[in-house]
Amino acid sequence: MTSQTIAEVAEHCGLTAHTLRYYERDGLLLRPVPRTSSGHRAYGAYDVRWIELVTRLRATGMPIREVKAYTELVRAGDGNESERLALLRAHRDRVLAQLAEVTSHLGAIDAKIGIYQDRIDQPGAPVRATA
Structure with missing residues (x-):
């Protein structure tokens, strides 16, 4: 899979670009989203799979603080x-x-x-x- 723009990932995951930016700012993503040479976000398959999981957790009512705690645990290895x-x-x-x-x-x-x-x-x- 090639990289996807924020608009493509937002559409794929049923989110808005604003929500994806919020997830990034609030530490809900496992890693900083890579950027293109022009500075645009370039989401890879790994990023999209994680966003799909975060979206499922949120859709089933997991509070942001718990999603963040889970993300931190995964990030810790x-x-x-x-x-x-x-x-x-x-x-x-x-x-x-x-x-x-x-x-x-x-x-x-x-x-x-x-x-x-x-x-x-x-x-x-x-x-x-x-x-």
Whole structure:
């Protein structure tokens, strides 16, 4: 893969160039983004993969401070895998709890849809209680 511009990476990752610059300023990237001779950012495949991970962590609700802590651990190199694992497991547990809650809410929505669908499919049938 050849290098990509900030606009290309932003589009690929579903972010804005402003967000990528913020990630860079706030220390969420593993290394400084290489620059072309004209000073433009030149993201490599390694950079893009990391940005994709950061984007997934943020999309699942990981706070910036935790993403930053994780980034610092990875940047520090070997020897802190247990801390990385603990951080990711704690985040996974929170995501699973959120998923269970959303699944429960979805069940309630599906039940309500079923009530209205029954009314449409069987207009003369007895009506179940609705809100």
